[in-house]
Amino acid sequence: MLYAGFMSADLPPLPNSEEPVDTPQLLTVGSAVDEPCLRADAARNRARLLEAATRLIAEHGVAGVTMEAVAAEAGVGKGTVFRRFGDRTGLLTALLDHSARTLQADFLGGPPPLGPGAPPVERLRAFGVAVLYRTAEQLDLRLAAQPDPTRRFSHPSVRALHTHVTMLLRQILPDADCDLLAQTLMASLDPALINHLTRQCGMPMERLEKGWLALVDRVTGTGV
Structure with missing residues (x-):
């Protein structure tokens, strides 16, 4: 399968909320x-x-x-x-390898708000917007590379993004089940869903972007 080997290194377990979460460290891929x-x-x-x-x-x-x-x-x-x-x-x-490393470099060590230096909620908003548009730009490639259902959520490339979202949520909502909340947020960034909403339902990317920002605000309770 094409997607196998996209990210070959095993990711570390999700950090505890007491551990530092803003130290840039590029994940090893492909x-x-x-x-x-x-x-x-x-x-x-x-x-x-x-x-x-x-x-x-x-x-x-x-x-x-x-x-x-x-x-x-x-x-x-x-x-x-x-x-x-x-x-x-x-x-x-x-x-796919190149795209993954570029995104990781941006959110782990790039300029804010996607990278370190901005408040965690601003980083979370910027993260989702970046993933939305980068996925849309390579939608056919990402759809062709979807792992089989039994590996869809455990694949290292998905875990890398989930880990980052979880760490940001732990800074915003330290008492919440951030692992599960991260799964909920990441579900809205799934390539198959983006394909359905944009190509089959005709939704513009601007609507998906606003939807992500609204979802982050509701989940974190930071909306104005």
């Missing part, structure tokens, strides 16, 4: 271990190919991502794409 060993030109080629594939998905969907199309979009030979990713599945897996 091929991240390999990337520091790449030559500078190889790293640039990899980034260039991933950017080209991302553009193709935005314009033509996942079906438009072939090794030949990515090579043409990036202005390199087809052999370069095969050497870097092996095959189409390897390329798509690398796209």
Whole structure:
């Protein structure tokens, strides 16, 4: 399955409410271990190919991502794409890996309000908005990569996001069942639901964004 290996490292258990929750620490995902060993030109080629594939998905969907199309979009030979990713599945897996690490870097160590430095409720609001729009941008890819139902909530990539939301909730509502509340909040950010609401129900992203902000306010009791 494509999604297997998206995040290979096991995540640590959810922290206790007494533990610090704002220390940036990028989670290990997929091929991240390999990337520091790449030559500078190889790293640039990899980034260039991933950017080209991302553009193709935005314009033509996942079906438009072939090794030949990515090579043409990036202005390199087809052999370069095969050497870097092996095959189409390897390329798509690398796209998900890259997207996950970028989001994690932003909410663990990026500028506020998504990153550290803003009040936890503001970070929670910004987190959901970021996930909504990034999921919408790569919706076909994320739908194709959905794990099977028995692994849907236990998969490391889902646990990473759940852990972050739980930690923020523990700062806002220290006496609440934040683990369960995080599951409730994350359910509204599910790619399948976003697909249903935007493509099948015709809802604009602005409505989903307002819905997330309202949900956070109601769950945390911080609405004005």
